[in-house]
Amino acid sequence: MTPRPPLKPTTTLHANTTTAAPGFLTSLLDRIPLPRWAIYAIFAAILLLILICMICCCVKCCCKGKKKRKKKLEQKISMKGISGSTTAALVQLETEDVEYGFDEQRGKLQYSLEFNASISELTVGIKEAADLKAMDLGGTSDPYVKIYILPNKSKTFETKVFRKTLNPVFNENFKYQIPQKELIESILVMQVYDFNKFSKHDIIGEIRLNLSTVDWNHVIEEWRDLSKASKHEQEHLGEICFSLRYVPTSSKLTVIILEAKNLKKMDQGGSSDPYVKVQLVLDKKKWKKRKTSVKKRTLNPYFNESFTFEVSFEQIQKVQLVISVWDHDKMSRNDAIGKIYLGCDATGNQLRHWADMLSNPRKPVAQWHTLLSAEQVDTTLALKHTLKIPFTNKNF
Ligand SMILES: [Ca+2]
Numbered sequence: 001m002t003p004r005p006p007l008k009p010t011t012t013l014h015a016n017t018t019t020a021a022p023g024f025l026t027s028l029l030d031r032i033p034l035p036r037w038a039i040y041a042i043f044a045a046i047l048l049l050i051l052i053c054m055i056c057c058c059v060k061c062c063c064k065g066k067k068k069r070k071k072k073l074e075q076k077i078s079m080k081g082i083s084g085s086t087t088a089a090l091v092q093l094e095t096e097d098v099e100y101g102f103d104e105q106r107g108k109l110q111y112s113l114e115f116n117a118s119i120s121e122l123t124v125g126i127k128e129a130a131d132l133k134a135m136d137l138g139g140t141s142d143p144y145v146k147i148y149i150l151p152n153k154s155k156t157f158e159t160k161v162f163r164k165t166l167n168p169v170f171n172e173n174f175k176y177q178i179p180q181k182e183l184i185e186s187i188l189v190m191q192v193y194d195f196n197k198f199s200k201h202d203i204i205g206e207i208r209l210n211l212s213t214v215d216w217n218h219v220i221e222e223w224r225d226l227s228k229a230s231k232h233e234q235e236h237l238g239e240i241c242f243s244l245r246y247v248p249t250s251s252k253l254t255v256i257i258l259e260a261k262n263l264k265k266m267d268q269g270g271s272s273d274p275y276v277k278v279q280l281v282l283d284k285k286k287w288k289k290r291k292t293s294v295k296k297r298t299l300n301p302y303f304n305e306s307f308t309f310e311v312s313f314e315q316i317q318k319v320q321l322v323i324s325v326w327d328h329d330k331m332s333r334n335d336a337i338g339k340i341y342l343g344c345d346a347t348g349n350q351l352r353h354w355a356d357m358l359s360n361p362r363k364p365v366a367q368w369h370t371l372l373s374a375e376q377v378d379t380t381l382a383l384k385h386t387l388k389i390p391f392t393n394k395n396f
């Protein structure tokens with residue numbers, strides 16, 4: 001039998017690294033005053049302990065990851081609730097303005113009514129509200145009250161907005177000039193809204209008061225529970241598509257009103273005669289205004305009309321572009337079907353369109369927009385804090 005000299009070099013080579021350890025280990029084990037089985041048992045127990053520790057760490061890490069993902073998902077969902085295509089980068093959402101809450105308790109409102117027949121004057125007092133429904137994250141709302149009289153909705157009043165409270169004390173009076181005969185055929189509507197800086201204002205609830213049932217010989221002051229707002233507040237007004245183009249070098253803003261669809265029926269006979277007003281507002285002042293032609297009897301008008309305004313680069317960052325769709329009426333006042341506004345202080349889809357225009361100079365950017373109620377947009381515009389900008393262009 002031949003020994004295995006050829007193997008030697010390799011084994012010894014490895015021995016330097018691998019067999020030295022077993023040799024050392026055996027001598028070490030020999031030195032421990034314990035039987036071998038006991039040493040192996042202790043060794044196995046230590047290994048088991050390490051393994052259990054590692055498993056625990058892994059489980060903990062996984063749970064944390066899941067929680068984070070869940071949190072992110074929740075944030076995504078709540079942001080979606082505000083406006084379909086709002087991007088966090090474009091719109092800084094105030095977390096307290098994110099909608100939540102499902103319970104139907106809307107709260108109550110205290111109001112007063114007084115009619116002075118000799119001068120045909122109705123005074124509506126909005127006193128206070130209590131236990132209002134929380135519409136924002138953080139369990140609060142930013143309430144204000146809107147007041148109008150039906151069927152002749154000529155004048156809409158609004159109280160101040162109270163930030164972060166469910167028990168606002170308004171104490172404001174509003175006066176209507178209305179003959180008694182008309183008064184007793186009217187309905188007084190008082191709606192409590194939640195103001196949101198970056199999204200649509202939510203209606204908390206309303207009171208519809210049939211004025212024929214009121215005893216006008218006394219001053220009325222009472223509390224009443226708010227009920228769910230009637231549907232027409234959330235009615236569909238239609239969509240509009242237009243393109244925006246800004247050329248900074250020549251200070252030209254071009255708005256092309258392309259088309260509208262599914263417009264609200266405003267006339268008897270189930271149609272409308274739509275036209276579009278394009279308005280620029282600077283420093284809360286109506287600055288420049290143009291309008292399209294009237295399209296007769298259609299709810300899906302095609303315009304393709306272009307308007308160019310001179311707007312400097314400084315002004316484009318402060319201007320508000322207000323687009324409103326109107327129904328033309330031969331016999332009576334034209335009615336606003338819907339409205340939206342764009343600008344650096346706009347929100348959601350509108351801000352996105354404006355930002356797209358600014359980041360793509362010289363390129364026309366077209367987009368569809370859902371129309372909002374004219375009152376809502378006017379309220380938002382009026383409530384906006386605008387910077388005092390010198391009125392530079394006096395040629396218009
Ligand atoms: Ca709010």
Ligand SMILES: [Ca+2]
Pocket residue numbers: 266267272273327328329330
């Ligand atoms: Ca009409």
